[in-house]
Amino acid sequence: MTTTLVDATDQAELAILNLHKKFMSESRPPEALLPLNEAALQRFELLKFPHRKHEMYTFVNTKELVSTVFSLPPETPVSKDFIKSHIFPECESSYLVIADGVFRDDLSDYSAIKSAINLVPIEEAVAQSEIKEYMADTIEKENDVFASINTAFLSRGTMIDVPRKQQVETPLQILHVSTGSTSGKVTSHPRILVRLGEMAELKMIVKYVGAQGNYFVNSVMDLLVGEQAGITYVQVQEDAMDAWHFSKTRVVQGQNSRVSAFNAFFGNQLTRHHFEAHLKDVGVELKLNSVSVLTDQEQVHNFVRIHHEAPHGTSAQVFKNIVSGKSRSSIDGTVIVNQGAQQTNSDQLINNLMLSDNAHADTKPNLMIFADDVKCTHGATVGQLDEDQLFYLKTRGLIEKVAKELLTKSFAESIIQTIEFPGVVEYLENNLLKKLEA
């Protein structure tokens, strides 16, 4: 039996190598990226696809994904109306459209912030030694094979550069559209690199959607946050139901910088998000909130690694997952406090609300502490609706169904409310929470 398993993964790896050959000849990545493509491909060959017991994929079954043979998406038109329908009100003239990983100037409108940010094609960005070294370093250290694949297929990424002291007040939306396919399955590898100079500020909303299904979007976003800089962003995953969504966000934070991240997941047949943060210098603050509302057979898996690498860092994470039907959620989250990272404060809270016996909510919170003067907590709850809350609402005349729905929504609402973009809050209330109405 083992041999067939090995064969299957070998096949899958071969398929990627074949696809990569095609990519090299058809997509013709810019010259400057070739060494990165090559190095990442080698990393991929070393890492290989995860086998069933791979520690980074404990709860994620990738068998079907890796045995699917993908092709590269043909250039497919995307209508402006479709784009418009996915732009949040606060970003009406500050959005970038990335279609199948390719920045589409013709579909974007960022007139409101044009003077505040620089958009640099990734092949130009890597000419800067800081970016070049960062890319080379992460390729070498990458241990998530899907992120390696992303870089191996890197050709049309974009760097969003916010210069030193620039405070971008208007939120920037990045809309990732997977055009999908009606014949066969396609894969794309979007890559966004956001660099904030010293004391720069950025607000960002990232949204993933599919024009149609049958795709695998394998995305990476790098956030390089300079000294005393701050970024607040929300990522909304709302891909087609029969799509695969893998995304990785890699955060590197400089001295006294602030990152406030929020992930909202609609789920689909398989979504996995990998959040990796390096609190590199002193006095860093990191906040990560997350909500997922899953029904039917939907799956969302979070894999989180937060590295406290310097003293006086703070990280706070809250996850809220609602699972019903036969859906699955998992949070595999580890906070690592390095030896020198004294006075670290770290909290992680995972709350799962189970609405059905057939749903799964796995949690694997973990702390690895190598410093002695730290305050770290983590906790996880799995539960049904609170009886006392339910009773309270009933004593006010709300019937059981209404009271339950209100409480279920409130479970997610309480974290959605922490989002600072009213348009996103409203969108999630009207769409994500809508999933709970039977």
Added chain:
Amino acid sequence: MLEVKDLRAGFDGTEIIKGISLSVKAGEVHAIMGPNGSGKSTLAKVLVGHPSYEVMGGEVTFNGENLLEMDPEQRALKGLFMGFQYPVEIPGVNNAEFLRMAYNAKRVNEGKEEIDPLDFDDILVEKMEMLSMEKKYRERNLNEGFSGGEKKKNEILQMAILEPKLAVLDETDSGLDIDAMRVVADGVNRLRNENNALILITHYQRLLEYIKPDYVHVLSHGIIVKSGEKDLALELEARGYDWLAPTN
């Protein structure tokens, strides 16, 4: 309005309410006093149908109907209200929205149309002004982060909006400062009429100076050990409960 006959109730087979009879008529105010742990809150929660408690005997009718057979929400819709000693916090539920849902649930039950948020806001603002509540409590989450006194005010706000036939207020006065107590008592008094009734559970005579009870009952170890008129409250304040302790 409310007829309680030899009610016995508790949880996990342990009796806490050990045979209580009580008759409350429209227009009346009854005060229930008694030492900590005597079963006052339990009695109130059994009346509104808390699922943790088990009724072990006796009967309760509310305007002629068997109360014990009804779900908590039915009891509420029939006009029974409880102001909790410890109101729960519900993060993520907007206070104003919740109040409107409750108000509309009552309206729909009465065969009336639901009222929209704007019209409801007028009602809400009026009631909040009556209770000197700042408008910001509309936007807050239901009881979340409310101080002890603010929670109690929010309970009375709900009562003011739902206009129940019978309200059981469990230690609404505890946690209120002196001014707030006067405001709340005035509010409650304004809601009173000959068609509704009140049961006040309290430890303090002070509340009963503002809301004058027709009867005072002393609960001890799950039974009413003494009933009297409002002077009894004064006597309790002076003498405590020891002299009333049941002998068995």
